[in-house]
Amino acid sequence: MKESSDPDLNRIDLKMLRALQRDGRISNADLAVEVGVSAATCHRRTQQLVEAGYVSGFRAVVAPHKVELGTLVLVGVVLDRSTPESFAAFESAVGKLKFVLDCHLVAGDFDYFLKIRVRDMADFNRLHGTQLIGLPGVRQTRTFFVMKEVVDGRALEF
Amino acid sequence: MKESSDPDLNRIDLKMLRALQRDGRISNADLAVEVGVSAATCHRRTQQLVEAGYVSGFRAVVAPHKVELGTLVLVGVVLDRSTPESFAAFESAVGKLKFVLDCHLVAGDFDYFLKIRVRDMADFNRLHGTQLIGLPGVRQTRTFFVMKEVVDGRALEF
DNA sequence: GCTCAGAATGAAAGAATCTTCCGATCCCGA
DNA sequence: TCGGGATCGGAAGATTCTTTCATTCTGAGC
Secondary structure (H helix, E strand, O other), X not given: OOOOXXXXXXXXXXXHHHHHHHOOOOOXXXXXXXXXXXXXXXXXXXHHHHHOOOXXXXXXXXXXXXXXXXXXXXXXXXXXXXXXXXXXXXXXXXXXXXXXXXXXXXXXXXOEEEEEEEOOHHXXXXXXXXXXXXXXXXXXXXXXXXXXXXXXXXXXXX | OOOOOOOOOOHHHHHHHHHHHXXXXXXXXXXXXXXXXXXXXXXXXXXXXXXXXOEEEEEEEEOHHHHOOOEEEEEEEEEOOXXXXXXXXXXXXXXXXXXEEEEEEEOOOOOEEEEEEEOOHHHHHHHHHHHHOOOOOEEEEEEEEEEEEEEOOOOOOO
């Protein structure tokens, strides 16, 4: 397994990134021991990783089914026209929909692919009718209900 | 916007969950001020939220393009047979592939949908040939290269 | 309306951690 | 070998965490 060859990221930095990705709340002291540097150095490097944009933030991972968002749905979207204006309008509008976790412009049979979390199928059906098909330029959507989440949000391996 | 009606989650808990999802490293003292309770209470409630499974962990969010994983690909998979054994074999095998971030069993034209992160198209092509199509029971795959990540990994809204 | 038991709360203090300072070391090019 | 800049780790003050304990809140039962 080849590691990133970014010269700014040495072996210590990579270890720190992996550890922080696994446990974002690890104490600076523990992280220092784990990666084999002093607490002072560890603290400095961690700050640098954040400032340099390697770490874009720290988040608590909330269990979806515990907050009434246990139903996952994937939706393929086809737009009426393939113009930049059409894409921009769609993207702007979809960005405001809080239940859309992912939205990607793709090459293939669809224009966009959405990943959506809702309470249940009835909830999705309501949102689909009131929000999704009303998005600017939408010609058609194809819905894939998720029956089983085998892997969701796995950490990056680098 | 209706909030979760879980009796175990009161207004304070919800505020805490939202704050922790936004900033997993917020200090206990700051979080206490933000949600309007004492530091002691805040500390206790946070622990309870984790122990009760509302928070499944804390993570640093690593910028994919900074670690040579800037290319995102969605793949629809169709299996040979729709037997429980076939599904189980596929899921077990796909769970070992570290570059698969999401894997969901879906209803519709595909059996599974995968979300994959790789360095570039060449890297994907290599992995597709050596790993994906070799997964147990795979009849065909359809690849959707992501040309633009409009939204990726948005936080849950509850 | 009253009482009481259990749960939840906040102030406070000791323990642990963070964060900065500073002198020492390392690295590399001249 | 030398010099200069970058990096490092020890140490200590500042901050934060975490527990304790007395008080307050809540609601069931009478």
